[in-house]
Amino acid sequence: MSIRPTLETRKATPTMEGAGVHLHRAFGFADPSELDPFLLFDDFRNDVPAHFEKGFPWHPHRGIETITYVLEGTVEHGDSLGNVGTLGAGDVQWMTAGSGILHQEMPHGNTRGQMHGFQLWGNLPSDQKMTAPRYQDVTAKDIPIVQDDDGTIVKVITGSFWGVTGPVDGIAADPQYLDITVPAGVRKTFRIDTYRRAFAYIFQGAGAFADASSPTGVLLEKEVMGEELNIRDLSGDRTLIRFGTGDEVTVQAGPDGVRFLLISGAPIDEPVAWHGPIVMNTQDELMQAMRDLRNGTFIKAAH
Template sequence: MSVILSRHRGMPAQDGAGVKLTRIVNQPSLRYQDPFLMLDEFRSDNPNDYIAGFPPHPHRGFVTLTYMLAGRMEHKDSNGNTGVVEAGGAQWMKAARGIIHAEMPKQEDGLMWGFQLWINLPAKRKLEAADWADHPQGKLPVIQFEQAEIRLVAGELSGQKGPIEQAEQKFFMADLRLQPTATLELASQQQETRLAYVYQGEVSINGQLVPRGELVRLNALDDLTFVSSSSESGVIVLAGNPIGEPIAQYGPFVMNTQAEIEQAIRDYQAGKLAS
């Protein structure tokens, strides 16, 4: 069996107050990849593409994880949390029973480049208290190789542990950076859902070439060999075990049933979602 199960290109989208982005997971050719609900890449050096940001908006029922490659984004939420995520850093927000937050650029020009990943929560955790954590670049372990490195956001590798964790729900997220013509080996995480997105350059994965802007679904059990082309390359690798529960989504609310979605809307309208 080929290590690559399918290939998908992201599609242009807008969110927030008109921020231009690429929707990679949760678009017509690639729906939910349980437990991952959505993956967006935002990348532009044109302030008009990102300056309006993501003004205050609600969430319930899942987790957001923002990881930055360049630029600065400020987070503020209804629990009083505030922080700025910068290049190499990550922010984790457990919306759970409800939170209202804003994510706004802390720059007026220059490159803004990063990812937002939505991770589902099991039914028994969807109505827990909301939580938030800021992890600057220095808190993310970097595993160095001769011509490559792995920046570990979540999960365990080579005796290192990424800072982002969720109770009873292990998942893996790593940023692989390869110098030209470098080779990097990555063992299987033994998790059923496994994805790789090439965000820079192009790489061959077990002998199959994957260009920038393409996400591949991978066989869960194979060890991986990444070989970069003649330029520097970057790959986001995700792995996790499916929750296996029904998913009902309406915009920023992700629950298990339509009735729970309707309750989330009523709670938001009544000002009780984040209480």
């Protein structure tokens, strides 16, 4: 077994998208190889309705998959193919945009006016970029939850973990998407296939992730005169941790516990030509997508 080194720890950056939605971006619109096959990750958490209710009006997608996971509030969605629906707390929507779709998402707060969710963009390989669009809408009750004896809780959204397989399937990046809660003071190790790129995103509590470069391979130290563990370099709310190669990730939960997403996927290793929510392999393909938008053939180009 080998601990994955911590390549980078950084806070998500406040930004604005759509018609004025205030959110925090953990990564996106930078080096697409950094977390290949993943392109972008946004945390749209807010308790001021005026900062999110104008939502994300009609916009195009091509060549990617968008994964929306709602924790609080609801998201009403619709598309150019006539699909409509509402995501509630705990629900997931996995949209394969493929050859092209026009889409809108309108968030609403819960009874306390709070909205919280995440959106992850996954790239599609060249041979699937022009596939027909499809949805996988998964309700909270259909997402399996497993609990260990130490109180660690894992929601398995996609992929297999601890003998349980998540309900989302057929995704190009073969991802593992886990929502993990580790109780206060508990140290926990999670296996990840070596070939996958991986990151964690802390959104509640705080924890210290092991680093292969430390002498013991963990961010822990014992007091000289006792067995109490002191935690150094705690990472807290809205923090991205990007991991290197290995097959284990170890975290020590802080005094209030830690909740984080642990996401990994198989790299595609292809060139990326990118303009907003349209991601192709070449500039010529990108320009063709723009022409399709202008001449009205954008959502009819599947093959």
